[in-house]
Amino acid sequence: MHENIQTQKHSEFNAIPTGSGKFKPSRFAVAPMLDWTDRHCRYFHRLLSKEALLYTEMVTTGAIIHGKGDYLAYNEQENPLALQLGGSEPQALAQCAKIAQERGYDEINLNIGCPSDRVQNGRFGACLMGDAALVADCVKAMQDVVDIPVTIKTRIGIDEQDSYEFLCDFIDTVIENSDCDNFVIHARKAWLSGLSPKENREIPPLEYPRVYQLKKDFPQLTFSINGGIKSLEEAKQHLQYVDGVMIGREAYQNPSILAHVDRELFDQTAPVMNTINVVKALYPYIEQELSKGTYLGHITRHILGIFQGIPGARQWRRHLSENAHKPGSGIMVVEKALEMVTERM
Numbered sequence: 596m597h598e599n600i601q602t603q604k605h606s607e608f609n610a611i612p613t614g615s616g617k618f619k620p621s622r623f624a625v626a627p628m629l630d631w632t633d634r635h636c637r638y639f640h641r642l643l644s645k646e647a648l649l650y651t652e653m654v655t656t657g658a659i660i661h662g663k664g665d666y667l668a669y670n671e672q673e674n675p676l677a678l679q680l681g682g683s684e685p686q687a688l689a690q691c692a693k694i695a696q697e698r699g700y701d702e703i704n705l706n707i708g709c710p711s712d713r714v715q716n717g718r719f720g721a722c723l724m725g726d727a728a729l730v731a732d733c734v735k736a737m738q739d740v741v742d743i744p745v746t747i748k749t750r751i752g753i754d755e756q757d758s759y760e761f762l763c764d765f766i767d768t769v770i771e772n773s774d775c776d777n778f779v780i781h782a783r784k785a786w787l788s789g790l791s792p793k794e795n796r797e798i799p800p801l802e803y804p805r806v807y808q809l810k811k812d813f814p815q816l817t818f819s820i821n822g823g824i825k826s827l828e829e830a831k832q833h834l835q836y837v838d839g840v841m842i843g844r845e846a847y848q849n850p851s852i853l854a855h856v857d858r859e860l861f862d863q864t865a866p867v868m869n870t871i872n873v874v875k876a877l878y879p880y881i882e883q884e885l886s887k888g889t890y891l892g893h894i895t896r897h898i899l900g901i902f903q904g905i906p907g908a909r910q911w912r913r914h915l916s917e918n919a920h921k922p923g924s925g926i927m928v929v930e931k932a933l934e935m936v937t938e939r940m
Contacts, residue, residue, distance in 0.1 A: 640846070659694065801823050807836040851900075
């Protein structure tokens with residue numbers, strides 16, 4: 596039986612050796628976030644960090660197979676890029692994984708963490724933690740048809756099934772019946788009823804030591820940690836115990852932290868991107884997208900937080916929010932908003 600480590604402190608864990616895990620993931624990733632990490636967001640984030648692994652929003656197998664739009668569209672500048680899939684039918688997942696590999700994605704990630712009612716009704720997301728054998732079948736079906744890594748993003752438990760032993764049994768079953776060796780662990784359990792998706796990101800307590808313990812008990816596997824991480828200093832602390840760190844809301848709402856990722860987590864000589872220059876570097880992309888009929892606001896909504904804490908940031912956000920959605924809005928709206936920041940620097 597695995598040790599219950601719920602009350603253990605960080606200091607009781609030994610730092611992991613480098614080079615652990617068969618697949619070497621990025622030390623840092625931006626989490627997949629529904630309605631947030633679309634292709635415009637990812638292009639912007641890539642300007643800030645060359646090294647971070649970026650994820651799509653969760654895309655369902657039904658959308659890819661039966662949808663009328665191209666749900667896998669992306670710009671090559673976004674790579675390295677992982678596709679997060681939602682589904683529970685092995686053959687449908689395999690079909691989508693094969694398409695994704697052909698489209699140039701670098702990784703397939705299976706969503707075992709989303710607790711929303713809509714996802715549960717489709718029998719995928721966090722509820723799949725209760726059927727580890729099916730998860731293994733899904734992963735194996737995808738691995739059989741692709742050469743790129745197939746990974747899992749999951750919680751530490753669901754509802755009353757939240758013991759460390761349950762989590763270890765889930766991992767055991769998956770790895771015994773597939774070749775999956777890479778897990779992203781959101782260090783909270785999920786309540787499948789009674790809490791909204793937003794509440795499920797905030798109310799269940801964070802249990803970082805459980806993820807550290809997984810790395811100790813399964814040293815041959817690769818583990819990245821996710822949930823409530825707000826700074827690169829916190830990321831560095833976690834990287835003493837696990838292989839990778841994934842940041843979601845903080846990276847989206849305060850994207851300037853991504854400008855420091857390459858230097859702080861990958862290469863001490865990497866330059867720190869100037870955020871004003873990053874916005875200006877986005878201009879050609881904006882012009883290109885506008886020429887295709889994209890609304891300016893669909894792009895600028897992702898850059899509102901870039902100057903958080905800097906004089907003029909409020910005026911920047913207000914100008915973009917009030918003007919980017921007006922008919923015919925173009926690059927001059929962004930240029931005017933940027934002046935409100937540069938005038939105060």
